Amino acid sequence: MNFGFSEEQELLRAEVRKFLDQNCPLEEVRKLSETPQGFSRSYWDRFAELGWVGLGVPEVHGGIGLGWVDLVVVLEETGRTLFPSPLIATSLASAAIQAAGSEAQQARWLPGIADGSLIGTLAHLEDSDVLGCAGVELLARRDADAFLLTGGKHMVLDAANADLFVVPFKSGAGEEDISLAVIERATAGLDVEPAGSIDVTQRQGRLRLDGVRVETDAILGEPGGAAPLFERLLDCGAVAITAEAIGASEAALELTASYAKQRVQFDQPIGRFQGVKHPLAEMYVDIESFKSLLYYAAWALDNLPEEASLAASRAKAYASEAFPRIGIDTVGLHGGIGYTWEYDAHLYLKRAKWCRPTFGDADYHYERVARLGGI
């Protein structure tokens, strides 16, 4: 019995942390957030060289062939420094291709993903704002063997930076009649419109499809048979976002606890007042708890798929509830300085507000926990 990380995983964590601390501290994150693309190509290429972009890609396609638990280790670290990159988006597209792509499809896209040259993303949400198969309204028209897609997707992670879009669409009338297409950026009829983000370190946007032609060789798996995979990708998304939330909330707690030890009012460090120390203790309790839930969810994605949805929903529900409160307390417990642009507290608060709805908020996931738990 071992509910902890292996030596290799601890080493991986240490390497990622060292890279980020040396290259991309928060001053650098702030600079990157002011650029249109929002991330650094050269860090991305280094990430790819070090194997961290293709972590889950099989070795035959240029990756390392590891699992979600390993990716969680990396994401906790990227979350800790709010490192801006299309890593989550690309990992989701990569997971889709790994799970259902033919040998030819894998050979066509995975090596590019692993070496950093292809950024991928999952266009999982439409204007209905309903997660899952029920929210997919994009209905294809048949044109001989091909499908024609006209419609839109919103909240697409890293939309403007992506080279590959994994797009769920309906290929028939039934709710479960879902197919997944891989659409390359240059495809005629595809258009991307960046959207502003509450978290300046994040990029997202709207995808417009106007008669986009999808040939059969761009469909992952059997047409109409992708509903289970699509649901799984949403679980993966929830896990990935929550993994970054762990790192970010730990950094927020560290920042606030150390401030509470230094800041003196009424002749004592404010950390002596229970009105300050108890919210900090609650932060710790919440972080440790959604961390445990998340580790288990990642393990289940790799080892016990039938339990992964419930586990992922528990983790994301808890995190979606706790992380915004952690963000608010991080700002509030700093007093006036916490409200300034200069100081870093708001960066965590904004990440929390961004995380909350992304891949499902607490209401959504608690409802799922209730349903999967038999009521």
Next chain:
Amino acid sequence: MDFNLEPEEEAFRAEVCAFLDENLVPDGERTAEFMAEWSRKVRERRWVGFSWPADVGGGGGSLMQQVILKDEMAKRKAPPLGSCFMGLAWVGPGIIQYGTEEQKQKFIPDILDGTYQWCTGYSEPDSGSDLASLKTRCVREGDEYVVNGQKIWTSIAMWSKWMILLVRTSTNVEVKHDGITCLLVEMDTPGITVRPIKNMSGGSIFAEVFFDDVRVPVENRLGVEGQGWQVTVSALANERSGIAEVHGLVRTLSDVKELARSCRRGGRPASQDPGIRRRIASADTRIEAMRLNGMRFLTKQLKGEPVGSESSVNKLHRALLEIELGELALEIQGSRGALDGESALDGGRWQKFSLNWPEVVIGGGTPNIQRNIIAERILGLPKD
């Protein structure tokens, strides 16, 4: 990460399961004869005091075996292993660690056999959370200590034969934690008066205990004079990962779900009320977080890493869940939640349950104290 057991651990689990298959009867059918048989059999297998060293009569079980045993027992709602609750929880471990050879021989077998009960005389009227401020006076006269003062909230004092007692042997100390001594006191010693206290559920499980020139032989001191605090702290620090407790919570939650299906609230089954659904799911999620926090804690213990105050995380969850599940069960019943006794659903089971939380929430260190522990010992904030 790997949730599989080693082959020999798996074999031990199989042994426990086989025993339970053969010997356990359902909760409602446990007669006095069954209980006597059960006690004899689990004692025979050395599953009572399973974590204690074999040379004092314990089972010498490894950490992982202890977890497996408790886990399987709790899963099937088996009766407790042994009946001397406080003796097994902290008096015994204290005696094993600090006791003399004579004390071990005198007390440990009776604790394992459940011959009689022990009670715990720590809290005083003016010393609760701030236990180290305790004042019960104690002076040595020859081969005896003479005790004067009062204890309070002493659970099962009226049914106990012995008490583990903290007294003050010195007031001339720099820090209040010094000058405290731990004594083992027979409850029928002249000068002891026990007065039961009725609690808000109407029953009495704890009492006030008065000491009036009570004479305790020096040989019944546990550990060194003036170092009773260390004796207490290390005995109480017999922290477990708390994984087994989760089974009880899971069972209660499953009954709460059943209740939600059967009760109507606002014209529909309570199980369809979005607010109730979210609260059930939130409790479910916190219980699962406790289970998994416990597994991470256990992993650290198994690796021999120092484990600190992390168990306070689960103590806080446990306390808040204990309250929330009671509230939820009453709110699910709508206006009928305000009934009680025979007029209420299930004979008032949930009303009773909803008033029992202080045992967990106040009895074992209050939530505020747990928050202080986390803030001070884990986050390094200044003491208040």
